[in-house]
Amino acid sequence: MNDIVDLRTVLRPPETDAQAARTPAASLVALLDRHDVALAAVLSSSALHHEAVGGNAETVVACRDEPRLHPIFVLDPREPGPAPAIDGARLLALFPATHGYPGVYAPLRRMLRALQAAPTSPPILVEAHRAGDATALASQLGEAGYRGPVILSGVSGAVTLAEALAVAEESPQILIATDGLHGLGEIGAVVHALGARRVVFASGTPDGSLGAALALVRHAHLSPDDEALVLGGNARRLLGIGAPAAGSLAA
Amino acid sequence: MNEEIIDIHCGWGATAVAPQWNDAEHVQAGLRARGIGTAFVASDLARHFDPVHGNEQISRGTEQVPNLRPWLVVSSDRPAEANALMRRYLYHNDNFVGCALYPDPVTGHPITLVEAYEFLSAFRRFAKPLLIQAPTGEAMQHVGEIAREMNTTRVIASGMGGDDWRLAVDVAAKHLNLYLDISGALQAEKIDHAVHVLHGARKLLFGSGAPHTDPAAVLALLTEIDLPAEDRVRILSQNARRIFQMEIAVAEDTDMIPIGAPTPDAEAPLSDLHGVEEPEPEEGQA
Numbered sequence: 118m119n120d121i122v123d124l125r126t127v128l129r130p131p132e133t134d135a136q137a138a139r140t141p142a143a144s145l146v147a148l149l150d151r152h153d154v155a156l157a158a159v160l161s162s163s164a165l166h167h168e169a170v171g172g173n174a175e176t177v178v179a180c181r182d183e184p185r186l187h188p189i190f191v192l193d194p195r196e197p198g199p200a201p202a203i204d205g206a207r208l209l210a211l212f213p214a215t216h217g218y219p220g221v222y223a224p225l226r227r228m229l230r231a232l233q234a235a236p237t238s239p240p241i242l243v244e245a246h247r248a249g250d251a252t253a254l255a256s257q258l259g260e261a262g263y264r265g266p267v268i269l270s271g272v273s274g275a276v277t278l279a280e281a282l283a284v285a286e287e288s289p290q291i292l293i294a295t296d297g298l299h300g301l302g303e304i305g306a307v308v309h310a311l312g313a314r315r316v317v318f319a320s321g322t323p324d325g326s327l328g329a330a331l332a333l334v335r336h337a338h339l340s341p342d343d344e345a346l347v348l349g350g351n352a353r354r355l356l357g358i359g360a361p362a363a364g365s366l367a368a
Numbered sequence: 369m370n371e372e373i374i375d376i377h378c379g380w381g382a383t384a385v386a387p388q389w390n391d392a393e394h395v396q397a398g399l400r401a402r403g404i405g406t407a408f409v410a411s412d413l414a415r416h417f418d419p420v421h422g423n424e425q426i427s428r429g430t431e432q433v434p435n436l437r438p439w440l441v442v443s444s445d446r447p448a449e450a451n452a453l454m455r456r457y458l459y460h461n462d463n464f465v466g467c468a469l470y471p472d473p474v475t476g477h478p479i480t481l482v483e484a485y486e487f488l489s490a491f492r493r494f495a496k497p498l499l500i501q502a503p504t505g506e507a508m509q510h511v512g513e514i515a516r517e518m519n520t521t522r523v524i525a526s527g528m529g530g531d532d533w534r535l536a537v538d539v540a541a542k543h544l545n546l547y548l549d550i551s552g553a554l555q556a557e558k559i560d561h562a563v564h565v566l567h568g569a570r571k572l573l574f575g576s577g578a579p580h581t582d583p584a585a586v587l588a589l590l591t592e593i594d595l596p597a598e599d600r601v602r603i604l605s606q607n608a609r610r611i612f613q614m615e616i617a618v619a620e621d622t623d624m625i626p627i628g629a630p631t632p633d634a635e636a637p638l639s640d641l642h643g644v645e646e647p648e649p650e651e652g653q654a
Contacts, residue, residue, distance in 0.1 A: 274580070275384060299554065301398065301579035302385035329554040332588035336402065 122352035123157040125319035142179040160189035169193040194224035207356045210242040220253025229261035238265030240355045246271035255284040273297035294319040304337040313343035317351045372605040374406045377575035381412025386579035392433045406435045414441035416473040439468035444484035458494045466497035478507035497522040505532025512539035515546035533558040549575030556592035569599035
């Protein structure tokens with residue numbers, strides 16, 4: 118059995134009475150258990166859809182009670198004020214399309230410069246399902262000089278997949294998440310083009326099906342070593358979390 | 369006997385990452401690897417550019433392959449061409465399962481009743497299922513209007529309205545002749561929701577949209593929820609056999625009920641089907 122780490126999950130408010138019986142974090146952990154997922158990086162839907170700073174604080178509190186969850190800090194360059202505090206953050210995230218700003222955006226460039234000046238350069242997950250966003254991001258990363266890893270999320274279909282592969286081939290700091298790679302052969306093609314070390318498992322659950330996301334990787338005809346990297350090894354490396362102790366995974 | 373799976377909507381045409389998805393042997397192998405024995409395929413060439421040659425290619429490519437059956441893809445805004453294609457492929461070729469309509473390949477403009485009316489009037493006489501891709505809630509509402517107008521035709525909305533799947537289910541609940549394939553958003557809760565709102569799984573069909581979506585992902589949705597075994601069978605094969613009037617496998621692969629024989633579902637009264645009232649017949653229709 119693989120060591121599975123999901124690089125993008127969501128804490129979502131309950132929609133039913135049954136869901137309300139648990140905290141969002143406990144519901145998410147139950148979902149992870151059902152699919153034998155060891156760890157997950159998580160963001161709150163409040164940070165994504167309402168207000169980043171307050172939502173990120175909610176995420177941190179939720180993760181304190183669930184050690185298998187690691188917070189994603191959502192960055193919103195539209196919000197005024199000083200550069201966001203990222204001390205201790207293992208993963209940052211940008212959502213240009215969801216937040217409604219263009220790929221080329223001066224506040225984003227300013228934010229990337231501020232991040233570059235910080236003592237650490239944590240990985241940044243970037244929503245890139247909108248055509249042109251990956252290209253714009255790559256040029257702004259270059260201008261800002263940010264050197265941390267950048268993971269393109271939500272890439273799917275001929276247009277954005279070709280774009281993501283092109284920018285990733287030019288820039289070794291760019292990786293691609295599996296959360297948008299729904300087409301037959303897409304995950305295999307990305308692994309073939311970039312190597313398995315640059316492809317990271319992410320599901321977006323519970324907004325997207327965790328079972329479907331895993332099925333896509335398991336039907337990608339990857340070698341066992343490559344599948345292990347995609348499903349867990351790469352995410353552990355990015356998050357700076359060591360591999361599980363030998364023997365802790367069922368054979 | 370292995371679980372029977374019928375994928376009622378796949379594409380047919382090479383893509384950059386699935387370059388052999390226009391070769392019957394390769395398509396069958398890819399589907400078999402995911403447990404799918406039978407698939408209904410629609411030409412990407414016909415859908416995006418050239419219905420005449422696209423349908424001709426898929427007719428030739430599947431004629432010796434009983435487990436791959438083609439949809440006839442037409443442009444509803446070119447009714448003369450559509451009529452010619454229907455006469456050619458639906459009158460004299462039992463292989464085609466029905467007609468498939470898609471939003472405008474350039475603008476994404478959905479199929480609407482007003483714009484497709486002439487085609488729909490001609491299509492009625494063939495008494496075959498009609499598949500309409502509905503990737504959005506707006507498209508789904510138009511499919512609902514078409515289903516109301518075509519109330520003697522089995523209409524299948526493919527894509528379940530995308531992220532607007534709640535709306536898609538609501539629309540399907542209003543029309544006895546409107547069915548949903550479960551492709552579209554990869555969210556298992558939509559199937560739970562549909563089974564609840566539609567009072568069962570009799571209006572749901574397994575369709576993947578391959579190669580644009582890997583069928584393995586759509587199949588995984590069914591294992592992610594606590595779906596009763598009989599509902600799973602309905603979604604994966606039984607509903608398709610009923611709606612497409614296929615032979616029914618009863619015990620072993622070789623043991624089939626002939627076409628036209630009553631099936632358990634066919635014998636069920638309409639009032640039992642979906643917990644909704646039967647629609648009033650349209651003027652001038654049976």
